[in-house]
Amino acid sequence: MAASLPSPGTLQLQPLFPLALGLVQVACDPLDIAWQMQAIRELQGGAGSNPDPGCAWTGDLNGVWQLQNHPTFAPLIEVLCGHARAYLQGLGFDPTRVALHIQRCWPVVSEAGQVVGRHHHPNAHLSAIYYLNGDGSGRSGCLRLFPPRQANELVPGLAVGHGGPIRPESAAACQWNAPWFDLAPRAGLLVLFPAGVDHAVLENEDPDDSRFSISLDLVLTAPKAGEGGAPPEYLAPHPGDWQELGG
Numbered sequence: 001m002a003a004s005l006p007s008p009g010t011l012q013l014q015p016l017f018p019l020a021l022g023l024v025q026v027a028c029d030p031l032d033i034a035w036q037m038q039a040i041r042e043l044q045g046g047a048g049s050n051p052d053p054g055c056a057w058t059g060d061l062n063g064v065w066q067l068q069n070h071p072t073f074a075p076l077i078e079v080l081c082g083h084a085r086a087y088l089q090g091l092g093f094d095p096t097r098v099a100l101h102i103q104r105c106w107p108v109v110s111e112a113g114q115v116v117g118r119h120h121h122p123n124a125h126l127s128a129i130y131y132l133n134g135d136g137s138g139r140s141g142c143l144r145l146f147p148p149r150q151a152n153e154l155v156p157g158l159a160v161g162h163g164g165p166i167r168p169e170s171a172a173a174c175q176w177n178a179p180w181f182d183l184a185p186r187a188g189l190l191v192l193f194p195a196g197v198d199h200a201v202l203e204n205e206d207p208d209d210s211r212f213s214i215s216l217d218l219v220l221t222a223p224k225a226g227e228g229g230a231p232p233e234y235l236a237p238h239p240g241d242w243q244e245l246g247g
């Protein structure tokens with residue numbers, strides 16, 4: 001893409017290499033959501049944290065990581081994966097040359113006072129989060145996304161603040177040197193982003209409501225052999241074409 005010409009004598013800042021955050025407000029029936037939250041409560045089996053009491057309960061660490069096979073969730077997960085395919089196309093992928101897989105899919109429940117620490121998902125390629133509840137205020141705990149690299153802080157570490165010379169409240173700093181981006185959960189909202197992006201869940205500050213979400217680890221491979229030619233360089237062959245070694 002060619003840069004636009006700046007007006008004579010003025011500085012123009014042009015954003016380069018944007019990070020693609022996918023957002024979809026999925027149509028959802030309140031009765032379905034109530035049913036799904038009840039099913040998650042049953043899957044929790046009375047556990048309430050991970051196991052540190054300050055950390056939200058996450059199904060992936062508690063044996064609940066295949067919601068896509070659960071009859072209460074399978075139709076929803078199929079809808080979410082359709083949007084994940086659209087995300088790939090939005091990034092320029094040729095849908096005939098990649099296969100998208102659910103590696104795991106698990107619920108997360110954050111009670112009042114609980115958080116999820118900063119992390120990313122190196123085992124996956126694309127992360128998806130679907131919120132079962134939330135009113136858009138962020139009271140139940142925002143999703144905090146961290147930039148992979150602060151290219152515009154010039155001096156490493158300046159953008160996180162601590163009295164540094166970047167004015168965090170200025171519009172310029174918000175646009176060019178934001179240390180993170182906070183997204184408030186909302187019932188039915190689906191979020192998609194590259195799985196290598198660090199993220200965290202802020203504290204649930206709502207004493208009257210638990211925060212329910214569903215996470216997905218999605219993986220890209222080549223299509224199955226014979227369906228799309230040889231795998232492109234860097235893309236793993238389809239797992240159906242792998243051979244497990246015996247012990």
Ligand SMILES: [Fe+2]
Binds near residue numbers: 120121199215
């Ligand atoms: Fe995560």
